[in-house]
Amino acid sequence: MSIFMLHLHAWIHALASSALGHALWMVVPVLVVFPALFAVTTLLERKGLGRIQNRYGPNRAGPWGLLQPMADAIKALTKEDVVPEAADRLVHFCAPVLMVLSAFLVYAVVPVSRTWVVAPLRAGVLFFFAAGSLMEIAVFMAGWSSRSQYSLLGAMRALAQMISYEIPLVLSAMVAVMAAGSLSMVEIVRRQAGYSGIWPHWFVLTPWGLAGFVLFLIAATAESNRSPFDLPEGESEIIAGYYIEYSGFKFALFFLAEYLGMFAISALGITLFLGGWSAPFAFLTWIPSWIWFFAKLLALIAGFIWIRGTLPRLRMDQLMRFAWEFLLPLTLCHLFVAGVWKFFPTGAARWLGCAGVLLAVYWLLGRRLEQSGGLARRTYHFAE
Amino acid sequence: MSGEFFLAAGLTVAGALAAMILRNLIHCVLALVAGFAGLAVIYLQLGAQFVGLAQIFVYAGAVAILAAFVILLTQGVEHRTRPAAVLDWVVGALLACGVFAMLAWAIAKSVQFLPQATQRPDAGVRAIGNAMLHQFVLPLEVVGLLLTAALIGAVLTAMRDEEAGA
Amino acid sequence: MLGKGIVLGLAETARNFFGSFFYRARLTTVQFPEERLPQIEAARNFPFLVFDGADWQQGMRCVACQICEKECPPKCILIEKSKDKKPDATGKPQFYPAVFNIDVSVCMSCQICVEVCPFDAIKMDVDFELSTYDRFGGLLWDKQRLSKSNEHYHQIHPTEAAAVDAALAAEREKLAAKARAANAPPANAAPSTSAPATAEGQA
Numbered sequence: 001m002s003i004f005m006l007h008l009h010a011w012i013h014a015l016a017s018s019a020l021g022h023a024l025w026m027v028v029p030v031l032v033v034f035p036a037l038f039a040v041t042t043l044l045e046r047k048g049l050g051r052i053q054n055r056y057g058p059n060r061a062g063p064w065g066l067l068q069p070m071a072d073a074i075k076a077l078t079k080e081d082v083v084p085e086a087a088d089r090l091v092h093f094c095a096p097v098l099m100v101l102s103a104f105l106v107y108a109v110v111p112v113s114r115t116w117v118v119a120p121l122r123a124g125v126l127f128f129f130a131a132g133s134l135m136e137i138a139v140f141m142a143g144w145s146s147r148s149q150y151s152l153l154g155a156m157r158a159l160a161q162m163i164s165y166e167i168p169l170v171l172s173a174m175v176a177v178m179a180a181g182s183l184s185m186v187e188i189v190r191r192q193a194g195y196s197g198i199w200p201h202w203f204v205l206t207p208w209g210l211a212g213f214v215l216f217l218i219a220a221t222a223e224s225n226r227s228p229f230d231l232p233e234g235e236s237e238i239i240a241g242y243y244i245e246y247s248g249f250k251f252a253l254f255f256l257a258e259y260l261g262m263f264a265i266s267a268l269g270i271t272l273f274l275g276g277w278s279a280p281f282a283f284l285t286w287i288p289s290w291i292w293f294f295a296k297l298l299a300l301i302a303g304f305i306w307i308r309g310t311l312p313r314l315r316m317d318q319l320m321r322f323a324w325e326f327l328l329p330l331t332l333c334h335l336f337v338a339g340v341w342k343f344f345p346t347g348a349a350r351w352l353g354c355a356g357v358l359l360a361v362y363w364l365l366g367r368r369l370e371q372s373g374g375l376a377r378r379t380y381h382f383a384e
Numbered sequence: 385m386s387g388e389f390f391l392a393a394g395l396t397v398a399g400a401l402a403a404m405i406l407r408n409l410i411h412c413v414l415a416l417v418a419g420f421a422g423l424a425v426i427y428l429q430l431g432a433q434f435v436g437l438a439q440i441f442v443y444a445g446a447v448a449i450l451a452a453f454v455i456l457l458t459q460g461v462e463h464r465t466r467p468a469a470v471l472d473w474v475v476g477a478l479l480a481c482g483v484f485a486m487l488a489w490a491i492a493k494s495v496q497f498l499p500q501a502t503q504r505p506d507a508g509v510r511a512i513g514n515a516m517l518h519q520f521v522l523p524l525e526v527v528g529l530l531l532t533a534a535l536i537g538a539v540l541t542a543m544r545d546e547e548a549g550a
Numbered sequence: 551m552l553g554k555g556i557v558l559g560l561a562e563t564a565r566n567f568f569g570s571f572f573y574r575a576r577l578t579t580v581q582f583p584e585e586r587l588p589q590i591e592a593a594r595n596f597p598f599l600v601f602d603g604a605d606w607q608q609g610m611r612c613v614a615c616q617i618c619e620k621e622c623p624p625k626c627i628l629i630e631k632s633k634d635k636k637p638d639a640t641g642k643p644q645f646y647p648a649v650f651n652i653d654v655s656v657c658m659s660c661q662i663c664v665e666v667c668p669f670d671a672i673k674m675d676v677d678f679e680l681s682t683y684d685r686f687g688g689l690l691w692d693k694q695r696l697s698k699s700n701e702h703y704h705q706i707h708p709t710e711a712a713a714v715d716a717a718l719a720a721e722r723e724k725l726a727a728k729a730r731a732a733n734a735p736p737a738n739a740a741p742s743t744s745a746p747a748t749a750e751g752q753a
Contacts, residue, residue, distance in 0.1 A: 048567065051566070051570045052567045054576045054577055054578065055570075055577070056577060056579055091410075091414065121433060122433055122508060122509070123437055123509060126434065126437040127437050129437075129441050130424075130437040130438070130440040130441040131440075133441050134445070136449055137444065137445070137448065140449060144452075144456075156453075156456070159449055163446065183434075306563065306567075307560075309567075310556075310559045310560050310563040311556065362552075363551060365552075366551060366552025367552070370552060
């Protein structure tokens with residue numbers, strides 16, 4: 001017995017030191033931690049939304065409803081898997097697989113802690129967006145292959161939205177890339193991990209960084225199809241959008257992919273603007289770096305839930321107008337401001353000047369958006 | 385010429401073939417995405433991270449979706465029009481041969497093809513950026529202008545249609 | 551300025567979120583199995599057959615006229631008439647249902663059976679916890695299971711039940727007077743069982 005244990009021990013050591021073992025050591029935690037976070041988040045989201053609406057939220061399964069994710073998982077796994085008669089079976093099957101695949105793929109470049117990053121690519125940010133764009137294909141496949149008007153409408157909406165909001169998303173991310181001078185996510189975090197006194201060098205603490213972070217969050221909300229940009233799956237309009245014809249485990253996969261996408265884009269936001277795994281104050285660096293990463297991630301998730309509990313869904317024309325007439329010009333100005341920042345001497349004048357320009361542009365564009373009638377109440381001739 | 389290269393090349397060729405052969409236009413688009421992905425893998429194997437990822441981001445992501453959109457918005461997916469006539473086949477084959485011959489000529493003439501150029505060129509983002517904004521800044525601007533003109537032209541065409549229809 | 555409404559909305563939801571932890575009055579949820587709202591008198595869910603007195607078979611008001619069976623929109627009632635007769639709530643000898651089944655899963659709680667019943671024999675119950683693990687036998691209620699006493703009726707719908715009892719008493723009184731007029735010496739003037747007597751007493 002002891003000999004067997006010894007062998008096992010040696011084998012584990014050999015595995016851990018090999019390249020494959022190293023890869024497993026990096027990859028397996030990602031495959032375990034983030035889905036677990038998904039389970040926790042579904043519960044927290046339902047609880048939080050409940051409290052926002054003065055309800056209790058789920059409190060039946062286990063103490064305080066803590067076992068609700070288990071109950072949901074068992075329900076999803078034991079449900080009948082229904083495929084529509086007219087569906088394109090192969091594409092219908094591939095869509096959720098591709099969706100989850102792309103959702104997991106983006107975690108490869110996310111630096112979760114000082115040492116934990118699966119693939120420290122030189123073009124990490126680009127990899128993130130490239131892998132994320134596969135999700136659009138998956139959405140299209142799901143919507144088209146189901147042969148249902150609702151899912152096709154949902155897919156069309158989702159694609160129009162994702163393509164429109166990808167531009168402000170990438171442009172606002174470019175600011176951090178410009179400041180760090182690198183597309184590598186590891187490098188971007190390293191540039192923010194220093195301290196002046198006790199204050200960190202996070203990009204969000206500069207006017208362009210704060211503006212970039214807000215713009216990034218808005219575009220990220222739209223990109224991950226979360227309320228108020230959840231038109232692709234608007235329950236009251238097109239039921240569940242592109243995944244209406246999925247049931248059981250495949251539906252659960254879509255759900256998983258959606259939440260993984262939200263976590264991933266939050267992780268990107270943290271990496272680009274919130275200093276990744278670095279501690280918020282110099283005297284707190286003794287706390288392990290991954291704790292800071294997940295603390296920031298949970299804070300952003302709470303923000304997403306808060307937004308979802310507050311804002312109603314946009315109309316399609318408002319959504320498009322907001323992307324093209326407001327976000328896009330604003331991100332372009334913002335990119336310019338962030339570029340000019342480098343050429344001015346450090347000081348309060350630079351700070352106030354940049355903030356002033358950004359606020360002025362915001363005010364002007366906002367006024368135009370409000371006056372152009374895009375946000376005004378619309379009278380419906382046939383619906384009343 | 386490793387196994388991975390043949391896998392990626394096989395994926396590319398199979399995707400491209402399927403994109404031509406399949407009856408259902410949406411299936412063609414999806415096959416095209418597979419082809420783009422294979423091409424991106426080849427770029428990545430050559431150490432060109434930026435080009436490979438941009439290939440996925442732009443082509444597999446945006447361009448394929450655009451093609452799918454166009455197919456869905458213009459005509460029925462199911463029924464294709466009559467099979468191509470013999471003349472179309474001949475013209476198509478001639479065009480393909482012409483393009484292939486031109487590419488082959490260009491590649492054979494280039495210095496890179498010679499065996500001594502084994503040193504891997506730096507295809508990092510910084511190198512590409514420097515090349516684009518210093519050495520090739522004029523071509524870049526010209527291409528940008530061309531694309532803008534094309535975009536404006538497309539918008540104008542679409543607007544005129546709308547006016548005529550209304 | 552653009553975004554003012556968003557900030558105000560966020561403040562409102564934040565107030566709700568934190569308030570729900572500190573002010574119990576904010577949470578209006580009634581946690582059902584443990585807590586219940588008081589029963590509303592006008593509630594209705596599923597019909598039952600009223601019987602007078604102690605014995606459900608003897609006191610059953612239903613005379614198997616089958617009007618409710620015909621009127622039931624989803625056709626969830628099945629009635630088979632008996633061969634013999636027994637005295638009904640007013641004392642007249644009548645048929646009674648040999649079989650009276652209602653399918654819980656089909657019934658749509660419309661109360662039409664109650665509206666059309668000329669004998670006040672079928673009424674709506676307020677019990678809504680009818681779910682069962684046995685989806686065939688457990689959801690097809692037979693005569694015995696459907697029978698509930700007049701006292702139960704008084705308990706769930708007091709006003710309505712009092713009115714019904716008064717009407718039945720008046721009917722009985724009229725019949726008795728007619729019988730008295732028909733044969734002056736009321737030798738066998740006790741055809742009524744104990745059941746109407748109790749009903750009278752309640753009315």
